[in-house]
Amino acid sequence: MEKIGILTGGGDCPGLNPVIRAVVRRAELEGWEVLGFRNGWKGMIENEFVILDEQSVSGILPKGGTILGTSRTNPYKEEGDVDRLKSNFTKHGLKALVAVGGEDTLGVASRLSEEGLPIVGVPKTIDNDLNATDYTFGFDTAVNIAMECIDRLHTTAESHNRVMVVEIMGRHAGWIALEAGLAGGADVILIPEFPIDIDEVCAVIKRRHSRGKTFSIVAVAEGAKLSGKEVAAEKLDQFGHVRLGGIGQAVGELIEKKTGYETRVTVLGHIQRGGSPTAFDRVLGTRFGVHAVELVKEKKFGRMVSLRGREIKEVPLAEAVKQIKTVDKKFYQVARTFFG
Numbered sequence: 001m002e003k004i005g006i007l008t009g010g011g012d013c014p015g016l017n018p019v020i021r022a023v024v025r026r027a028e029l030e031g032w033e034v035l036g037f038r039n040g041w042k043g044m045i046e047n048e049f050v051i052l053d054e055q056s057v058s059g060i061l062p063k064g065g066t067i068l069g070t071s072r073t074n075p076y077k078e079e080g081d082v083d084r085l086k087s088n089f090t091k092h093g094l095k096a097l098v099a100v101g102g103e104d105t106l107g108v109a110s111r112l113s114e115e116g117l118p119i120v121g122v123p124k125t126i127d128n129d130l131n132a133t134d135y136t137f138g139f140d141t142a143v144n145i146a147m148e149c150i151d152r153l154h155t156t157a158e159s160h161n162r163v164m165v166v167e168i169m170g171r172h173a174g175w176i177a178l179e180a181g182l183a184g185g186a187d188v189i190l191i192p193e194f195p196i197d198i199d200e201v202c203a204v205i206k207r208r209h210s211r212g213k214t215f216s217i218v219a220v221a222e223g224a225k226l227s228g229k230e231v232a233a234e235k236l237d238q239f240g241h242v243r244l245g246g247i248g249q250a251v252g253e254l255i256e257k258k259t260g261y262e263t264r265v266t267v268l269g270h271i272q273r274g275g276s277p278t279a280f281d282r283v284l285g286t287r288f289g290v291h292a293v294e295l296v297k298e299k300k301f302g303r304m305v306s307l308r309g310r311e312i313k314e315v316p317l318a319e320a321v322k323q324i325k326t327v328d329k330k331f332y333q334v335a336r337t338f339f340g
């Protein structure tokens with residue numbers, strides 16, 4: 001029986017299980033066996049895997065997270081890991097590997113593919129910052145969760161006449177904060193792509209309050225920069241990324257100090273990544289999974305499935321990981337229309 005492998009790497013996100021299910025169901029139509037490697041690239045290095053069949057993927061469609069587990073393991077970090085990974089690939093006689101991940105996991109996939117491994121990529125991340133695809137699954141769910149949280153903050157902000165600062169994930173891109181902020185009617189949205197002028201933020205809030213409003217909501221992306229700098233922990237992960245967090249608190253303290261309005265800060269954190277995927281993310285994950293197996297069938301390796309408009313296309317993996325996709329000025333300008 002011919003075999004293909006699948007792994008999920010990087011931060012988890014809602015929609016991964018629909019992809020796994022779709023890959024298994026589509027591969028079974030070809031008569032292929034699917035090996036699910038545990039915890040991202042770690043499972044391929046350590047040869048930890050499970051056999052996936054119709055039975056094992058039954059009921060996982062609405063579940064958040066990934067039944068395979070995930071990690072931020074970088075096989076190019078430790079000497080010998082890439083060789084172990086390649087030897088496991090050969091030992092199983094894999095026809096191909098479906099790598100499901102964001103810029104880091106797919107960056108490794110792209111490199112391994114250039115070195116000759118038959119790999120296809122599936123883009124995932126709540127951050128929606130992957131190049132060469134209009135959307136990644138996970139993003140829609142995260143935006144909806146963050147929007148609902150902003151709705152909830154509105155009622156308590158209004159009752160207490162407070163400024164509520166809400167810190168939203170997204171790494172170095174402001175997509176989640178921008179869309180959740182717009183959908184939730186935030187009064188100011190701060191994102192990494194455009195520098196924060198704290199005096200301007202305070203002026204917007206004061207102007208709003210002078211018009212009779214007694215509360216404000218400020219949505220801040222975790223990667224937004226204050227005085228040109230991100231707020232982050234010092235420790236780096238295996239791909240050299242900082243762990244962002246703390247900008248909400250910093251912005252909140254400055255707003256309270258400069259305006260005199262009582263201010264509270266909420267950090268949404270991993271709530272945005274947990275739980276059941278929206279219908280959009282289930283369908284996108286499913287379409288990506290089916291298409292990934294079709295790419296394997298056609299031997300179109302070194303490619304990533306991608307959403308362009310309403311259609312599923314494929315693009316070179318290298319193109320997907322060459323740079324991140326950030327928010328453009330025109331879109332941010334739409335949000336600015338509603339500031340204050």
Ligand code: F6P
Pocket residue numbers: 011102125126127169170171222243244273
């Ligand atoms: O990339 C997804 C993401 O949730 C980012 O928005 C966030 O900065 C990061 O992962 C958090 O990573 P971790 O789960 O390792 O804390």
